Amino acid sequence: MLLLAVAGHAQVPGAPHAPNAANVPSIPRAGQTMRDLETVRPELPAPSSLELDLPKADDRSVPAASADPGIRLKVQGFRIDGNKVFDSAQLLPLLSDLNGSEQDLAGLHAAADRITAYYHAHGYLLARAFLPPQDIEDGLIRLEVMEGRYGQVVLQNKSRAFDGVLRQPLSRLRRGEAVHSAELESSLLLLNDIPGAEAKGTLQSGTEPGTTDLLVEAEPGPLAGGSLEADNYGGYYTGEYRLGGSFYLNNPLRLGDQLSLRVLGSDKRQRYYRAGYQLPVGPWSTRVGVSYSDMGYHLGKDFAVLEAHGRASIRSVFVSQPLLRGRAFNLSAQLQYDDKRLRDEMDLFERNVGKRVGLWTAGVNGNGQDNVFGGGQTMFSASYSTGRLRIDDPYTEFIDQVSARTGGSFSKMNLSAARLQRLSNRFQLYAQANAQWASGNLDGSEKFGMGGPYGVRAYALGAGSGDQGWQASLELRYAVAPGWQLSAFVDKSVVDVNKQPWTRERNTRRLTGAGIGGAWAGQGHQISLALAWPLGQRDASGGPVRSPRFWVQGAQYF
DSSP states (O other): OHHHHHTSOOOOTTOTTOOOGGGSOOOOOHHHHHHHHHOOOOOOOOOOOOEEEOOOOOOTTOOOOOOOTTOOEEOOEEEEESOOSSOHHHHGGGGGGGTTOEEOHHHHHHHHHHHHHHHHHTTOTTOEEEOOOOOOBTTEEEEEEEOOEEEEEEEEEOSSSOHHHHHGGGTTSOTTSBOOHHHHHHHHHHHHTSTTEEEEEEEEEOSSTTEEEEEEEEEEOOSEEEEEEEESOSOTTTOSOEEEEEEEEEOTTSSSOEEEEEEEEETTSOEEEEEEEEEEETTTTEEEEEEEEEEEEEOOGGGGGGTEEEEEEEEEEEEEEEEEEOSSEEEEEEEEEEEEEEEEEETTTTEEEEEEEEEEEEEEEEEEEEOGGGOEEEEEEEEEEEEEEEEOOHHHHHHHHTTTOOOEEEEEEEEEEEEEEEOSSSEEEEEEEEEEEESSOOOGGGSEEOBSTTSBTTSOTTSOEESEEEEEEEEEEEEEETTEEEEEEEEEEEEESOSSOOSSSOOEEEEEEEEEEEEEEETTEEEEEEEEEEOSOOOOTTSOOOSSEEEEEEEEEO
16 A cells, blocks of 8 residues: 555545645656746746837928918819728718818818828828829819838848848838838837847838838847856755756857757756757748757655656747737747656656656737836736647556546646736736646646745645646735835635546645745846745645745846
């Protein structure tokens, strides 16, 4: 029975008087450990910046009608020429109230301004309607529109990327097309998204009447960068104190590509490595990439006697597609495949269990900024995953089949959202929530975690997890001085341990905590800390209960 309970980590279905799992330390596994290691709190991206010189419409070729300002004309109707973006059936209703009225020259110019305003409201900021010289017959007034069309699109490339790479985001800005602010903004931002390139756009008068040339200057961005971090964000049994580093190299092949590396180690011999590579393909700024991550662990503290250790590796390939790109709102979609290989060993019992998960994930994520109630930032994501778990050890597979039945096909859906709301010059309110729904009982690598620095902060990493549930945080932030911030927060999480319960053990777990925090950010470095107290239930499954629990992280960026 000892072997069944420890090595199999299972209970006999329907066993009476089952112990409360919240009070029993849970043996970390490779899948759960890797899941906790790669989980991060949703971060609001920095607002998109764009350097664009947008001149007024070119007046050189706009012949102004002139007449005695005191003359009044009986208007029977209007005719609009030069309009291609909007047909006359859309524009003429803007002037319908003027039919049958008498107008002087100023009134007719005001009529043209209505058309101009309509174009501007729809993003055509260089368009202009005007009253050309004409002989008016039968009260029919002719207005002409110059829509502000592209002439030449000139790229001056000083970055490391090839010209062809930088021209791809600009390919939608075609000669003869009307200049639309959203399309122009999107193209330049997508160009700026290319690692190692920083672009500036300038619109200037074209060589042909009614045209505008776009000059794009691409300057070299950072060739490389990275960070060093130290924290106590690790698991109690795998090593709380960690030291890590990240490094990225932009444009190593001059293809708009990026190579990224990350290493992490704990004080209990946990090691983590990750390498990733991605590059843009095609005219729509699609990005494809691959990554490989590997983690090894050894259990210490109460579980050292088990001589337990293991390894997890993940091979991933993904494709990401921007759907909307702008300074105010962004939306993208991603498709990813993960091949997860998990192995746990207990030398005391000579147990060696391997698992393999193939997982497809499709998702969308977005972010934006607005002026609602004083202004704020919002981000959200939604994903659907479907996969299959294979267990290579017959004994473990048998235990699974008569208990949790996690093997085989499964699916899950994840949602997350966050909002940073400005309250005043010094106060901000931050709220975030995430949730998971599952089709059935899940392996530990796919469960929803509750505790830790990115969950309910009053509890240890690995304290509580379930097949489905939710977690939310509310945080009031106060800017003491530039770079200095204090906060007070409350966290809560509720999960169903098993989607389909198979024991009499309580299946719902709730964790709540509250605390205070502080952060300091300077030029290239940052320190954050938090103190959190559990409210209500005390969960020891991830390690000893501490009140308060202290989290600290420091980072140096270069």
